[in-house]
Amino acid sequence: MADPKKVLQNLSHTKVKDFHACRWFFKRKYIDKALKKEVTEALDAAVQAHKVLEDRIKHGKELPAAYAHMEKLIKALEAEYKYLYAEEQFAIDLTSYAPIGYEDWAKGNELGVYRAKIDLIASKQPIEKTREAMVFDWKTGTPREDPAQLRDYAIMMFAHYPKLEKVTARYVWMRERRGGVRIEYLREDLPALIEELNEDVSTIRNIRHIVESTDEYRALWFKNPGWKCKWCNDYDCEFNKAR
Numbered sequence: 593m594a595d596p597k598k599v600l601q602n603l604s605h606t607k608v609k610d611f612h613a614c615r616w617f618f619k620r621k622y623i624d625k626a627l628k629k630e631v632t633e634a635l636d637a638a639v640q641a642h643k644v645l646e647d648r649i650k651h652g653k654e655l656p657a658a659y660a661h662m663e664k665l666i667k668a669l670e671a672e673y674k675y676l677y678a679e680e681q682f683a684i685d686l687t688s689y690a691p692i693g694y695e696d697w698a699k700g701n702e703l704g705v706y707r708a709k710i711d712l713i714a715s716k717q718p719i720e721k722t723r724e725a726m727v728f729d730w731k732t733g734t735p736r737e738d739p740a741q742l743r744d745y746a747i748m749m750f751a752h753y754p755k756l757e758k759v760t761a762r763y764v765w766m767r768e769r770r771g772g773v774r775i776e777y778l779r780e781d782l783p784a785l786i787e788e789l790n791e792d793v794s795t796i797r798n799i800r801h802i803v804e805s806t807d808e809y810r811a812l813w814f815k816n817p818g819w820k821c822k823w824c825n826d827y828d829c830e831f832n833k834a835r
């Protein structure tokens with residue numbers, strides 16, 4: 593069992609999405625730690641894809657045959673952008689929105705921290721000096737655009753690289769062999785982007801102060817049958833549709 597306050601202090605896109613999808617699932621997964629990590633084919637494929645692409649971009653390792661179709665994209669990016677950065681980790685403090693170290697979340701602050709990993713950053717100059725960059729997220733599953741995640745990447749980029757004026761973000765749907773929707777973010781958009789992120793995390797931030805032994809705390813964690821029940825690994829739940 594984890595300390596709920598610490599769990600709620602260290603946020604990410606996936607955690608926030610899980611919280612809004614079903615609070616009972618969130619509690620079982622992150623606080624009770626009652627759900628076994630499942631090694632499904634889909635998860636395996638995603639982990640492997642990220643690793644082989646990281647090895648290719650960082651170390652020039654040849655892509656395995658199953659990923660050979662990605663070589664064309666990597667080569668095109670290498671030709672267009674001089675600097676490619678794979679699997680970069682970022683965090684911001686949710687009080688000031690200032691950049692902090694990825695592992696510094698435990699140091700704590702009033703409202704918590706938000707973390708993200710970006711699969712690929714491409715820029716024509718070193719990232720600390722450039723005014724424009726592209727960010728990519730490799731996806732191995734069924735295409736489903738999620739602008740909130742791309743927004744979070746833009747927030748991280750603007751926070752960590754003060755010279756950046758424009759960030760273009762998109763998914764790469766690997767199975768379909770195509771790019772997703774391109775979204776352009778300008779630095780002047782940052783206050784509005786932070787406002788959106790604030791809305792997403794505000795409920796979580798507010799419940800951090802509720803005392804665990806109270807009825808109010810117990811009432812927080814209700815089941816919310818919906819789209820997540822199809823993919824949920826809480827097999828004890830009566831609404832589970834994945835068993």
Ligand code: SF4
Nearest residue numbers: 614821824829831832
């Ligand atoms: S099966 Fe549905 S309602 Fe039950 S814990 Fe999972 S997501 Fe929540």
